[in-house]
Amino acid sequence: MGLALARTMLADGMDVTIAGRSADRLAAARAELARAGHGKVRTVPADISREQDVANLFAQVARVDHVAVTAADASGVYGRTTGITTAAARAIIDIKLLGAWLVGKHAAGRVTGSITYTSGINAYRPNGSNTIVAAANGALASLACGLALELAPVRVNVISPGWVDTPLWNQIGMDKQAAFTDLAGRLPARRIGTPDDVAQAFVSLTRNEYITATVLHVDGGHRLT
Numbered sequence: 001m002g003l004a005l006a007r008t009m010l011a012d013g014m015d016v017t018i019a020g021r022s023a024d025r026l027a028a029a030r031a032e033l034a035r036a037g038h039g040k041v042r043t044v045p046a047d048i049s050r051e052q053d054v055a056n057l058f059a060q061v062a063r064v065d066h067v068a069v070t071a072a073d074a075s076g077v078y079g080r081t082t083g084i085t086t087a088a089a090r091a092i093i094d095i096k097l098l099g100a101w102l103v104g105k106h107a108a109g110r111v112t113g114s115i116t117y118t119s120g121i122n123a124y125r126p127n128g129s130n131t132i133v134a135a136a137n138g139a140l141a142s143l144a145c146g147l148a149l150e151l152a153p154v155r156v157n158v159i160s161p162g163w164v165d166t167p168l169w170n171q172i173g174m175d176k177q178a179a180f181t182d183l184a185g186r187l188p189a190r191r192i193g194t195p196d197d198v199a200q201a202f203v204s205l206t207r208n209e210y211i212t213a214t215v216l217h218v219d220g221g222h223r224l225t
């Protein structure tokens, strides 16, 4: 999703900085994005769960228009609660919730337009096999409300995607194709989401200056199934 958003922003002529833990994956993303548009691409290796990394990321810029957070590592956190290690539960909270908070903390004073976090359908439709991820995702709505007050007039929102076909699914350990076919038939949208569906939603939140402290559901109606 982050890559699709970067591609869209570059095609609109914006300069984009992308961050992630792996220098190799960043280099591959940079090579792909170099062909995407007119803006400049910068890559910064950073682990969102490490305060020093997040601080360094923002220390490199005096001003940034918009920040989007899409980081997640779902390894070891899908399954019944009794089978999840406490270390894995802490790790997902460190990435999704504390990482998001660290971004708010270190973007403060530098970001001028908006911050958008990424939650997920499991916060609104937990299914008994993703409880700790659902809790971390759900907490982002409260984080956004608090930061929307603290950082105003910077706007702080959350996008909650439904199921989107991305590499994240390799970490979940489900039969992806069977799950997608089953869900697509039941969704009001009649298909699984694409990274571009979510990228377009991010862009709309950067543009609409009257949306703040809001969760935007980009889930094809998944909450109604």
Ligand SMILES: NC(=O)c1ccc[n+]([C@@H]2O[C@H](COP(=O)([O-])OP(=O)(O)OC[C@H]3O[C@@H](n4cnc5c(N)ncnc54)[C@H](OP(=O)(O)O)[C@@H]3O)[C@@H](O)[C@H]2O)c1
Residues within 6 Å of the ligand: 001, 002, 019, 020, 021, 022, 025, 026, 046, 047, 048, 049, 069, 070, 071, 072, 073, 095, 118, 119, 120, 121, 122, 160, 161, 162, 163, 164, 165, 166, 167, 168, 169
């Ligand atoms: N795909 C879905 O169906 C779905 C549904 C609902 C919600 N979501 C949410 O949507 C967001 C985007 O997911 P996606 O599907 O695009 O996942 P993805 O393809 O696996 O991408 C996740 C990105 O996060 C980076 N990352 C992981 N841990 C990180 C860390 N500690 N610090 C910095 N970067 C980190 C990864 O890069 P490195 O590994 O190189 O760091 C990767 O680029 C996530 O928040 C996810 O929970 C996804």
